[in-house]
Amino acid sequence: MTTIQLYDATLRDGMQGEGMSLTADEKVRVVHKLDELGVDLVEAGFPSSNPKEAELFDLLARERFAHVDIAAFGMTRRRGVTADADEGLAVLAASFAPVCTIVGKTWALHLEKVVRVSAEENLAMIGESVAFLVAQGKRVVYDAEHFFDAYRADRDYALRCVAAAQGAGAETVVLCDTNGSSLPSQIATAAADVARVVERFGIHCHDDLECGVANTLAAVEQGAVQVQGTMNGIGERTGNANLISIIGNLQTKMGHAVLSAEQLGRLTETAHFVDELLNRVPDPQQPYVGRVAFAHKGGMHVAGVRADASTFEHMEPEAVGNERSLLVSELAGRATAAEKADALGLEVDAARVIDRVKELEHRGYQFEAADGSFELLLRKEAGVYEPLFRLESWRCIVEQRADGKVETEATIKIWVDGERYVRTAEGNGPVNALDRALRDALTEIHPHLRDLELVNFKVRILDETKGTGAVTRVLLDTSDGHDVWGSIGVNENVIAASWEALVDSLERAMQPARVRS
Ligand SMILES: CC(=O)SCCNC(=O)CCNC(=O)[C@H](O)C(C)(C)COP(=O)(O)OP(=O)(O)OC[C@H]1O[C@@H](n2cnc3c(N)ncnc32)[C@H](O)[C@@H]1OP(=O)(O)O
Ligand SMILES: CC(=O)C(=O)O
DSSP states (O other), rough: OOOOOOEEEEEGGGGTTTTTTOOOHHHHHHHHHHHHHOOOOOEEEEEETHHHHHHHHHHHOOOSSSSEEEEEEEOOOTTTTTTOOHHHHHHHHSSSSSSSEEEOOOOOHIIIIIIIOOHHHHHHHHHHHHHHHHHHEEEEEEETTHHHHHHOHHHHHHHHHHHHHTTTTSSSSEEEETTTTOHHHHHHHHHHHHTOOOEEEEEEOOTTSSSSHHHHHHHTTOOOOOEEEEEGGOOSTTTTOOOOHHHHHHHHHHHOEEEEEHHHHHHHHHHHHHHHTTTOOOOTTTTTTTTTTEEOOOOHHHHHHOOOGGTTOSOOOGGTOOOOOEEOTTTTHHHHHHHHHHTTTOOOOHHHHHHEHHHHHTTTTTTTTTTHHHHHHHHHTOOOOOOOOEEEEEEEEEEOTTTSOOEEEEEEEETTTTEEEEEEEESSSSHHHHHHHHEEEHHHGGGGGGGGGGEEEEEEEEEEGGHHHGGGGEEEEEEEOEEEEEEEEEEHHHHHHHHHHHHHHHHEEEEEEOOOO
């Protein structure tokens, strides 16, 4: 089977997306990550564009990569200058990068409105620019910008443009759907035509019609041997074709061994690494690598997965470094409760557990994001639940002073092992003050509760139409540094709802270690 080259454009085209920016050092880290993943070519940037890109190329020149080759990006010579006098091409020629990717025009609209050259002059710009870089010892990738729009406008001229690049020595000619305006059938027709004229062609798609990945695969089916894309599909406008999904599809659906099994197992961590560096929250629904890409919620689905995961999964999540999860909710059936209880080593009446979940969700609870509270519910049903303390009372005072400052103080009175604890604490809000007072008492007996961190606090009003009489749902995420769990509280009073979630979060921290499902 043909070997497909993986070409990552995250650091060039990806950075053309709104809000996308990385420092030169961060970009170097991305290249190392892509190298570990097994990407063949990384388009690191446009070295003649700005000082940061120039600095990046200086940094990259000192790095060593196991597999990846760096491509420097630029464009064909400007009109009216020779290739050897063109400043942009000179920067590419001087770069350490073994590969130079240059973009050139194909579409009459651009010849008329943007570069303002004749069709023949454009062919000369393409051929001379490629030939110049080849003569400088570079491997040249030629990006045929707007190829598919051009093909629809004037098929013969579009084919002459790519033939000119190939004739001048381009290693690969890449068909670009620059405006993302094409559908898979259009890509397939044009790519099949190109395959008759050009030996090695690649594909570069944008996602304006949400067809970026499908279009890329359609071109591969017609013989494309290089696939260009970006991590998580970042890029100009609606983004580029998502290389993560392209890799997943090529490898697991189309039989192209683009990565080793070990490298494929890094797909999820690589996708998340790039999101983290860009300060983006990973899309939970992203195919292959999203947090819920293999999450099952419908009771009938969970029952199927319990019998054989392939009943409701297109592949083993572990193969791409992801994991399966089962979501507990009012849509669950007995199988979900049974699976969760099994993982904790608990024996429960699964039907009763699910009835209880459904009844609680009807009252405003939501267990999907409250795995800690659900675990406690299971333990109560299994008869192995031990409360941390017995509550006598809690009280919160919020005081606004004349100078505008708001002070909060909480007092808790609890009983543990027959002993009464009364504690008062201040906080930056009622929940913080209650947490401090409660943990002040409990850490005397359970010191490790001191290490817990409340990492997320979400409040939702469930019946807005009732105004201040509405029910409030509080979701709390707690971390012990290794594990994060969610807990939930529901009450008409927001502080009471918060207290309930807080107590669940601490009680969950006291439960014995268990297996996750
Ligand atoms: C489809 C793509 O994604 S291509 C990559 C797009 N990415 C970027 O543009 C990011 C980096 N770009 C830059 O830093 C700047 O645009 C630069 C340094 C490349 C050029 O800057 P400037 O010289 O100020 O030109 P500007 O950005 O306005 O671009 C228009 C010029 O480029 C010329 N041009 C555009 N495409 C091409 C091409 N493929 N080949 C030759 N010339 C081209 C136009 O003719 C125009 O020249 P003119 O001003 O003499 O008429
Ligand atoms: C080259 C490129 O990024 C494009 O044509 O979309």
